[in-house]
Amino acid sequence: MxxxxxxxxxxxxxxxxxxxxxxxxxxxxxxxxxxxxxxxxxxxxxxxxxxxxxxxxxxxxxxxxxxxxxxxxxxxxxxxxxxxxxxxxxxxxxxxxxxxxxxxxxxxxxxxxxxxxxxxxxxxxxxxxxxxxxxxxxxxxxxxxxxxxxxxxxxxxxxxxxxxxxxxxxxxxxxxxxxxxxxxxxxxxxxxxxxxxxxxxxxxxxxxxxxxxxxxMAPRIAAYLAGEPEPAPSGGTDSVLAVYQSFATADRDLAIAIGNDPIWRRFCDVIGTPELGADPELADNAGRRVHRERLVAAVTEKLAGRTAAEWQKILGEAGIPCSLVQGLSEVVEDPQVVARxxxxxxxxxxxxxxxxxxxxxxxxxxxxxxxxxxxxxxxxxxxxxxxxxxxxxxxxxxxxxxxxxxxx
Missing domain, CATH: 3.40.50.10540 (Crotonobetainyl-coa:carnitine coa-transferase; domain 1)
Known part of the structure; x- marks a missing residue:
């Protein structure tokens, strides 16, 4: 051969x-x-x-x-x-x-x-x-x-x-x-x-x-040289986007990626916080970054009421990017990983x-x-x-x- x-x-x-x-x-x-x-x-x-x-x-x-x-x-x-x-x-x-x-x-x-x-x-x-x-x-x-x-x-x-x-x-x-x-x-x-x-x-x-x-590190270096404060370890909570991090649910962590303003408004509706979606201070990403601590606290409180699998189904049906934070025992059996x-x-x-x-x-x-x-x-x-x-x-x-x- x-x-x-x-x-x-x-x-x-x-x-x-x-x-x-x-x-x-x-x-x-x-x-x-x-x-x-x-x-x-x-x-x-x-x-x-x-x-x-x-x-x-x-x-x-x-x-x-x-x-x-x-x-x-x-x-x-x-x-x-x-x-x-x-x-x-x-x-x-x-x-x-x-x-x-x-x-x-x-x-x-x-x-x-x-x-x-x-x-x-x-x-x-x-x-x-x-x-x-x-x-x-x-x-x-x-x-x-x-x-x-x-x-x-x-x-x-x-x-x-x-x-x-x-x-x-x-x-x-x-x-x-x-x-x-x-x-x-x-x-x-x-x-x-x-x-x-x-x-x-x-x-x-x-x-x-x-x-x-x-x-x-290119995006972080570019942001720092453009005037952003020097970053430090944050547990993954300091993204240029807000909200863009993992959250504790009733049973395990779920990563949620809010990539634009329409996704943010849909997200607020499906988790039961329409007031956040209507808040003019949170209407764009810049505002959400300024008020990150307040909105993260509100989101964390809501997500604690259901399991990660329940939220994954709800958010997925609404077109909101999210994923379970998987260990390798789950990764190697992930249906998408296997199918590919x-x-x-x-x-x-x-x-x-x-x-x-x-x-x-x-x-x-x-x-x-x-x-x-x-x-x-x-x-x-x-x-x-x-x-x-x-x-x-x-x-x-x-x-x-x-x-x-x-x-x-």
Missing amino acids: NHQDQGGSAGGPLAGLKVVDMTTSYAGPTASMYLADLGADVIKVERPGAGDDARSWGPPFVRDTSAWFASANRNKRSVVINLRDPRGLRTLRRLIGEADVFMENLNPGKLASLGIDHETVRAESPRLIYCAMSGFGLDGPDSALPGYDLAAQARSGIMSVTGPKGGSPQRVSSALSDVVTGMCAALAVSAAVVRQREHGDGELIDVSLLDSDLAV GALLPVPGTGGALHSVHSPFRFGSIPRPRNTAFPALGAHTREVLGEHGFTDEDIDTLIAEGAVQEGAR
């Missing part, structure tokens, strides 16, 4: 694109996974022994596989290369020389010492798309600092607006910086591929965790491991590519053979420790 077509529909808009991916952890692997979902052939280059750092992230582990690792590495092939061995480094450079895209998240000094920094590589391969992923970008005083999700959330201001009112700043409890950075990198690479295919031009793409988190096929069981794990469908769907790809994460070094021999190495060459490289072969 052709590796391009395993586990899903044939082709995809990036079919025929060869990506050599040296990234580890979560942001880079997320980016290359989205490219693979779109049809690219992603060759995951890993170090001997442990491989990608995320292979050890856990628990939970299922048959020694990290759930985190499995969630970001579908549709790829794994090659193990020893970059401390000159023959291994030459092998990597051969793979890069035949690639369309090269992705890395290594320290700039390490890249230069190996001769795979962007200046050297792109001088040799002008049509190559070189995607450099880092914590803080390729320039600036802190470009050499290592970057992790927590540091990016802290430095970008995300933590400064997250947490309970009056409480300490908190990290958004998911790999937010990594996933958003992965999306940004996949977008940038896809755009560069258009020009590469039309004109043969290469590109240097600079994507960082900090820049991605600043993009997440958002959860992808990892093949061969009996449903014990899952990844999540990429956040886009193509009409021309009715069934998503969904091959399991690769075992460490599972494709070393296969990939090297495709790049002109003979069986004897590969046997020699393996015997001398320049590359390693794993179980399929």
Whole structure:
């Protein structure tokens, strides 16, 4: 079976694109996974022994596989290369020389010492798309600092607006910086591929965790620079819109999003507070923000009289956006989530491991590519053979420790 077509529909808009991916952890692997979902052939280059750092992230582990690792590495092939061995480094450079895209998240000094920094590589391969992923970008005083999700959330201001009112700043409890950075990198690479295919031009793409988190914070930064007071943790009650937060009902929390004035008036009618809808001081969003505490108190009192499910039905029938505040045990069984096929069981794990469908769907790809994460070094021999190495060459490289072969 052709590796391009395993586990899903044939082709995809990036079919025929060869990506050599040296990234580890979560942001880079997320980016290359989205490219693979779109049809690219992603060759995951890993170090001997442990491989990608995320292979050890856990628990939970299922048959020694990290759930985190499995969630970001579908549709790829794994090659193990020893970059401390000159023959291994030459092998990597051969793979890069035949690639369309090269992705890395290594320290700039390490890249230069190996001769795979962007200046050297792109001088040799002008049509190559070189995607450099880092914590803080390729320039600036802190470009050499290592970057992790927590540091990016802290430095970008995300933590400064997250947490309970009056409480300490908190990290958004998911790999937010990594996933958003992965999306940004996949977008940038896809755009560069258009020009590469039309004109043969290469590109240097600079994507960082900090820049991605600043993009997440764009509306808050813009509001602050326009004169809004510096925000602090508010428990999610300080939106530019009012009302736009969760409320306690008789049994559980319900999130309600009042996006415009007509929705506000309908909302007041259906919850039994027509006087609020008729109050000229609350007629527009600016007024509702000024009087947020008063109207939130009134709404809270009303909503306490019924269960969240009752309110969800009432508000839904009136066209008012709302949702139960769901835990993950509910999310994974949500009828919309299930109907959209958002959860992808990892093949061969009996449903014990899952990844999540990429956040886009193509009409021309009715069934998503969904091959399991690769075992460490599972494709070393296969990939090297495709790049002109003979069986004897590969046997020699393996015997001398320049590359390693794993179980399929």
